[in-house]
Amino acid sequence: MAIDPTDPRSPSRQIADELREEITSGRLAPGDALPSEKMLVGRFGTAPATARQAVRLLKEEGLVVAERGKGVYVKRQPPTIRLGSHRFSRQTRAEGKSAFEAEIERQGLEWGQEVLELAEVPAPEWVAEWLGVDAGATVFVRRRRNLVGDTPTQLADSYYRLDTVEDTAIRTPDTGPGGSYARLEEKGLTLERFREEIRIRMPTPTEVQGLRLTPGTPVAELRRIAFGASGPLEVLESVVSGDSHVFCYEFAAPE
Amino acid sequence: MAIDPTDPRSPSRQIADELREEITSGRLAPGDALPSEKMLVGRFGTAPATARQAVRLLKEEGLVVAERGKGVYVKRQPPTIRLGSHRFSRQTRAEGKSAFEAEIERQGLEWGQEVLELAEVPAPEWVAEWLGVDAGATVFVRRRRNLVGDTPTQLADSYYRLDTVEDTAIRTPDTGPGGSYARLEEKGLTLERFREEIRIRMPTPTEVQGLRLTPGTPVAELRRIAFGASGPLEVLESVVSGDSHVFCYEFAAPE
């Protein structure tokens, strides 16, 4: 139970491994408090900073989360949001629901959205390339934050060519029933296929704040391009917290 | 350039933000060395541990990587491996290439694979469910590690029902040309569709070692089920390093 000086692992590693074992074995369940720093010092006989280092390792692994003035707790699993290709069903749009909304309600969760910015901006390089416009051309961007319950789970920026969204509710805070895709189809711009790319990384400090992420939570960066008959209609970049999302895809075996 | 005591950010945050700005602005390019701990102490006038704390924040963000006895360097972008639905083309199998192999060679990279274990094991719960066998039933598992160049990038465990792989090279170290999917099709088990789920998390210490991950690198956990006409043929669980992979999917707009 104490530190073994002959062990090749450093003391902080030994403490971290011991606590991790208690977590994975279930002796410490999600929501349970870890021993406080002082208790670890007493139990293992190290300096406070060494006990802290051990707890920090577990935080970096995303196993535990500290709450200021209270203690360090084994992370609870947040409700999982499944993001799948069935999001883009025309049928759900007909029912007046957006892709995100449909996905959340299908799972019986509450839903919310904040519009952060509506603006005309110079297109970032990759957006210009995907939208098929000149580098630096002006495009319309819709930045928003999606909420499940009262916790933000997704930052999403949609980019459009100016002529695509001309005279549509996509340029206004409320896009109306069925969301922006419904507005595009009303204009005769039928969505035919999608391409998505998912990258994985640690969040920037801005994203940590915007998504209220706890340390040790990675994010997925999703880029989507929605194609109509005549070319790309929307390019989306979205950052979602990794601990509450699963991406699901189904596809037939190609030739 | 020094610490501002009136700044609400803690000194280590101020140093980290300053260094991050130098990285994102390009003044410190990928591969460049950060100022050493002692230089940071001289420049900002803090205790060594405070400078260390700043560097640790950047490591947790995955922006920098420390090399023992040398210094701390801005991370280089490793070559990106695109994992897309076109991996499973029957045509590439006909050319004698496995899904992974095809993907790598398409990008002009070198390829390797180590078989870690071939065994009959009791099915983990989710595998039993996906394969459609009883919980705890015996299944065949093929554990392997994929390499690009000499760096491991992917740990992959494939599970099969015993009757599926009976009398096939899938039970042997070398599955032969076209990989295991080619062997299944030779048996008349045609692959018809796939379902994939991607989760994002921080790696376990075992995975850090197995994939030679640097601190601050998240991983993706990919679960795939391959369906034949008569039901599931293979269930795969794969862990891939987040900093060298992009997942790509294309799909038509569903009804």
Add this chain to the structure above:
DNA sequence: AAGTGGTCTAGACCACGAT
């Protein structure tokens, strides 16, 4: 030998939560 990061000791003060 000199420089680097990794870890540790042994304290200190602060902000915050619970009582």
Add this chain to the structure above:
DNA sequence: TCGTGGTCTAGACCACTTC
């Protein structure tokens, strides 16, 4: 008020790399 974690000071020793 007391216990908690968050941050800091001011050193120390070690393992490793480079010269």
